[in-house]
Amino acid sequence: xxxxxxxxxxxxxxxxxxxxxxxxxxxxxxxxxxxxxxxxxxxxxxxxxxxxxxxxxxxxxxxxxxxxxxxxxxxxxxxxxxxxxxxxxxxxxxxxxxxxxxxxxxxxxxxxxxxxxxxxxxxxxxxxxxxxxxxxxxxxxxxxxxxxxxxxxxxxxxxxxxxxxxxxxxxxxxxxxxxxxxxxxxxxxxxxxxxxxxxxxxxxxxxxxxxxxxxxxxxxxxxxxxxxxxxxxxxxxxxxxxxxxxxxxxxxxxxxxxxxxxxxxxxxxxxxxxxxxxxxxxxxxxxxxxxxxxxxxxxxxxxxxxxxxxxxxxxxxxxxxxxxxxxxxxxxxxxxxxxxxxxxxxxx
Numbered sequence: 429x430x431x432x433x434x435x436x437x438x439x440x441x442x443x444x445x446x447x448x449x450x451x452x453x454x455x456x457x458x459x460x461x462x463x464x465x466x467x468x469x470x471x472x473x474x475x476x477x478x479x480x481x482x483x484x485x486x487x488x489x490x491x492x493x494x495x496x497x498x499x500x501x502x503x504x505x506x507x508x509x510x511x512x513x514x515x516x517x518x519x520x521x522x523x524x525x526x527x528x529x530x531x532x533x534x535x536x537x538x539x540x541x542x543x544x545x546x547x548x549x550x551x552x553x554x555x556x557x558x559x560x561x562x563x564x565x566x567x568x569x570x571x572x573x574x575x576x577x578x579x580x581x582x583x584x585x586x587x588x589x590x591x592x593x594x595x596x597x598x599x600x601x602x603x604x605x606x607x608x609x610x611x612x613x614x615x616x617x618x619x620x621x622x623x624x625x626x627x628x629x630x631x632x633x634x635x636x637x638x639x640x641x642x643x644x645x646x647x648x649x650x651x652x653x654x655x656x657x658x659x660x661x662x663x664x665x666x667x668x669x670x671x672x673x674x675x676x677x678x679x680x681x682x683x684x685x686x687x688x689x690x691x692x693x694x695x696x697x698x699x700x701x702x703x704x705x706x707x708x709x710x711x712x713x714x715x716x717x718x719x720x721x722x723x724x725x726x727x728x729x730x731x732x733x734x735x736x737x738x739x740x741x742x743x744x745x746x747x748x749x750x751x752x753x754x755x756x757x758x759x760x761x762x763x764x765x766x767x768x769x770x771x772x773x774x775x776x
Contacts, residue, residue: 491607520701
């Protein structure tokens with residue numbers, strides 16, 4: 429979900445894996461644990477808030493490495509998502525024939541079921557434009573752009589419904605710019621940044637837990653500043669988490685292998701036609717594991733198992749997908765259009 433590198437640094441790829449595991453666990457809480465345990469809201473809401481960093485970290489990665497737009501790259505990403513959308517819908521229909529309808533077929537084609545994919549595709553399309561200010565090496569100029577976008581995304585988001593949750597291209601551009609800034613302008617000590625992140629996370633969790641129990645109004649205020657994707661607190665917490673991984677230096681083909689399937693994990697586990705089975709399993713798991721500590725450990729292990737299974741399936745399906753995509757991008761009509769687009773971008 430960022431521009432590809434021939435020799436990818438495994439520290440950032442490890443962050444990609446960990447971020448997706450956080451997203452999976454967050455969805456377990458959001459769609460299964462919290463709804464089935466409303467009496468535990470004072471625990472599940474703080475947990476959901478501190479685990480809400482996954483998506484922002486993914487976009488930070490894109491900004492960190494940068495997105496170099498190409499028509500071929502955009503089409504590959506779109507068709508990859510469409511491939512999984514159609515495949516999962518077909519599996520869903522096999523499991524439950526009542527799901528078949530013309531409307532559902534159309535929905536699977538336009539990628540409507542995932543809010544993240546259309547927004548990220550928009551960011552990809554905007555890359556040639558939003559990369560222009562980043563060519564300026566001036567630190568102050570970058571800070572000004574980030575502050576302006578932050579004011580619009582978070583400030584106006586208090587009053588404009590379409591901006592309120594941060595699930596929009598404008599906020600993704602903001603996070604993209606921050607990711608670029610972190611790579612070019614920031615250097616930190618890993619021990620210090622790890623300590624700061626842990627302290628902030630613990631303080632936030634405890635503050636939300638206590639406020640939800642005793643001062644609900646304060647709890648609502650904390651949620652506003654630490655939960656939406658455009659909230660200042662969540663963005664800062666995500667940056668701290670992100671910076672920890674930038675200071676790790678190692679290369680592992682196994683980490684890179686698993687990280688390359690992170691998007692597939694998102695597409696499969698957060699799909700309307702299959703996710704209900706997964707979230708039902710999480711609910712059933714809770715009835716067998718009575719110890720809270722063991723249940724939390726079981727949820728983490730389950731997330732890791734889900735990731736591994738989907739990654740293996742993704743690798744098995746990869747030759748089929750590559751064959752299908754090659755039939756399109758290697759065709760003469762597409763090659764002509766792709767060449768014209770590249771010439772147009774190179775002339776800018």
